[in-house]
Amino acid sequence: MAKKVIIIGAGPSGVLLAHYLLRRGENYQVDIYERRSDPRVIPFSKSRTFPITLSQRGIKALRKIEGLEEAVKAISLEVTGTIIHQKNGKTSLIARQKPLVSLDRTRLAIALLENLTQKYDDSRLNIHFNCECTQVDFAEKQVKFQNTETKVDFTVDYDLLVGADGARSAVRESFLSIENFECQQKYVPSAYKSIFLPSGNNSEINLQPGKIHSWRLDDTTSVLLLYQPDETISGVVTFPYKQNQVVSLSNAQEVLKFFHQNFPEVGYLMPTSEAEAFVTRTVSRILTIRCNRFHQGDSTLLIGDAAHAVSPSLGQGCNAALEDVVIFDQILDENSDSLAEAVEQFSVRRFPDVHALVEMSDYAFPLSKRLFIEFVLRQRIAKVLHRLFPKHFLPSLFEVISEDTNSYSQVLNYYKDWIAKVKESNKKLTAST
Ligand SMILES: Cc1cc2nc3c(=O)[nH]c(=O)nc-3n(C[C@H](O)[C@H](O)[C@H](O)COP(=O)(O)OP(=O)(O)OC[C@H]3O[C@@H](n4cnc5c(N)ncnc54)[C@H](O)[C@@H]3O)c2cc1C
Structure with a gap:
């Protein structure tokens, strides 16, 4: 039967x-x-x-x-890398060896x-x-x-x-x-809201297709955006759940002002209709x-x-x-x-x-700004060293974890020192806030 x-x-x-x-x-x-x-x-x-x-x-x-x-x-x-945007408009690319696919x-x-x-x-x-x-x-x-x-x-x-x-x-x-x-x-300390923009470029801004676009403030509020097949762009705004200004934005003007001040490219791409929708969109916890x-x-x-x-x-x-x-x-x-x-x-x-x-x-990404810069540098150095000496140096954590040939326990074993360092630092930071 x-x-x-x-x-x-x-x-x-x-x-x-x-x-x-x-x-x-x-x-x-x-x-x-x-x-x-x-x-x-x-x-x-x-x-x-x-x-x-x-x-x-x-x-x-x-x-x-x-x-x-x-x-x-x-x-x-297809996504072939992440572009990190700084507040002053400068960008840096972390390219991937093997592309990801992105979808809703x-x-x-x-x-x-x-x-x-x-x-x-x-x-x-x-x-x-x-x-x-x-x-x-x-x-x-x-x-x-x-x-x-x-x-x-x-x-x-x-x-x-x-x-x-x-x-x-x-x-x-x-x-x-x-x-x-x-x-x-356990809830992670941050919450998120989805964000949907009609296009990734306008007369002021042109976000490169095929990349994850990322912005981050010192208080860890961050935006991640990806193109969709219909050429719209969507993503999430992640922010500390406690004491964050995103939760208190109560009308379209406040939303637009917030993005123009903190994430200017996103502000330029955001129409008033999306700013209005953003106010009422649910705050989700993870x-x-x-x-x-x-x-x-x-x-x-x-x-x-x-x-x-x-x-x-x-x-x-x-x-x-x-x-x-x-x-x-x-x-x-x-x-x-x-x-x-x-x-x-x-x-x-x-x-x-x-x-x-x-x-x-939980612990790959540091909360501290200093360690976050170290994290980005480590990704870059790992990439170069792996290209030059593939037998002696692993690719970045993001590359290694993406491959099904490495079990998650093997990946943790390769990166255990980094994870332990971030765990220690994150614990100290959360205890002091
Ligand atoms: C902001 C964000 C970004 C993410 N980005 C990525 C990413 O880039 N890559 C990645 O791999 N993962 C990502 N994830 C994680 C990914 O979304 C989840 O791991 C994935 O959706 C899990 O699939 P699932 O089928 O196990 O559960 P779910 O997708 O949660 O589906 C569960 C289903 O069960 C239904 N359900 C719930 N309770 C009941 C019930 N009592 N009775 C009947 N039905 C019920 C729900 O309605 C839902 O349809 C992300 C998650 C978030 C929140």
Whole structure:
């Protein structure tokens, strides 16, 4: 009889997992439950989305499913480096050896969904939108939902339940009632707002395409912008959650003044309509997650942000979420599709790597201005030395972490001295503020 798999969450990790399981053959029946409406049919919400970059890790995970890499690349742009803008208008480029692809998080989820529903009909796949997971009964292997439109509650049985429901996972919440499950949830000190500009150039400014554009103030408030395939430009403004002027901007004039004073290029590119929208756009906080395991019993698993949400500083959250799926698929191969073996093995195999990733995402970027300058210099020097003496010097952390040939624990081992130095410095700085 087919194994009944329930996936909670139609984000990148949940939908990619459905692809991988259904590809394994007729013995998998998949139902995805998503609390939001179908993103393919509702108008695109700018409040809840932001651009992300995928490196080789994420792209290789897509490549294993026929047509997915092409579908995602069709809605992406190549990024070959980061341009750091200074307040005086000077810029410096940190080039990449291997390009990233950049795209919108919601458009990635839509592309994965469209490709999935083209391949499989409702005899093996059902996707239920507007259904929020509220509770899990691990002993009975039952999961409870509420339809967010009708408010009707209902219960579903499963053989395998996968929580791919993001950093605020309801499935993980149910784990908390179980002995020996430990989970540390921590907000990063900064919050962010998305930003959308109609174009990356006007008569005053011309932002180079194919690059991440970055600005940073001494108080760590920063802007990251990337071009989109329709030639618009979008990104995020990140700022310390406590005591920051971005939160208190209350009308379009104040927003424009703030950007002209602090990020002049962004101010020049921002029309009044975007300044008005910026005022009302949600301030989002980033929750990071460290758990001591990712499975419960013989039939429940956490993947993606639900298992290991990280700060976006290294641009690895989604890459790691997609890589989880590849690893679970390999484990199913090695264990002849035994779900009980596979969920436990996933925890064992993935634990060191995701913990290394959380550590690096928390501490790769220093808060102190002096160490930040050292960080940028180190990136440059690493690049030159690696080009001259590839056998003796590693490329920069950003390059090394992007390659799926290096596990996250190996990367942490290569850069452990830098991470320890930043950790020490950041702790001192946060203790003194
Ligand atoms: C500002 C920012 C920039 C980022 N940049 C990058 C980047 O450059 N590169 C990168 O790799 N990563 C980046 N990330 C991280 C990346 O967005 C996440 O790691 C990725 O989206 C995780 O995918 P996921 O499928 O695990 O979870 P999510 O994308 O969070 O999807 C979870 C899904 O579950 C649904 N859900 C939640 N609760 C329930 C429930 N109770 N019942 C049913 N459904 C539920 C949600 O609605 C959602 O659709 C960034 C994140 C942020 C915030």
